[in-house]
Amino acid sequence: MKLRCRHAMNSSTYRNIYAAVSRIPRGQVATYGQIALLAGLPGRARQVGYALSALNDPSVPWHRVINAKGEISPRSGGSEADELQRLRLEDEGIRFDSHGRIPLHLYRWRPQEAFLYTVSV
Numbered sequence: 001m002k003l004r005c006r007h008a009m010n011s012s013t014y015r016n017i018y019a020a021v022s023r024i025p026r027g028q029v030a031t032y033g034q035i036a037l038l039a040g041l042p043g044r045a046r047q048v049g050y051a052l053s054a055l056n057d058p059s060v061p062w063h064r065v066i067n068a069k070g071e072i073s074p075r076s077g078g079s080e081a082d083e084l085q086r087l088r089l090e091d092e093g094i095r096f097d098s099h100g101r102i103p104l105h106l107y108r109w110r111p112q113e114a115f116l117y118t119v120s121v
Contacts, residue, residue, distance in 0.1 A: 016040060017051040024064040027092045028109040029102055031068045038111065049073070063088040064109075070101040 020038040024030050030038075032045035041047055045068075052062045053075075063085045067073045075081045086096070094107050 013039070013041070013047065014051045014054065017048055018055065018057065018060050021052070021060050021062060021065060023111065024061055024109050026061075027094060027107070029064050029066050029089070029094065029104070029107050030109045031104075032065055032073075033068055034109075035065055064092075066102060070104045072100075 016039040017035060020035045021030070023038075032048040033043075035048045036042060036044045039048070048065065052065060055062055072082050072085050089102070090096075094102055096102055
């Protein structure tokens, strides 16, 4: 049943998520919850994770999405993807603290209020 629910999510939901992620500027990050809110899916951060794990478009900057603790979320595929995400973020000038966290007060993307709930594609 769980698998069926994940596949039942319509493609416009994923497109809205990808559109929100695509707006994150270079050198900034957003949390899964923040992207869910921007995509019109408040409280559905896990759906953002599902959408990003299904992503097949290299132009969407998936690496700029992190968890609410400022950390890279571990993936089921192992640490290679985690390391790739960290390297991409560091290449954009994002620095991690000694605990492996990104200081959100420095790097969190703060979109204009007018952008909230207007991502629909």
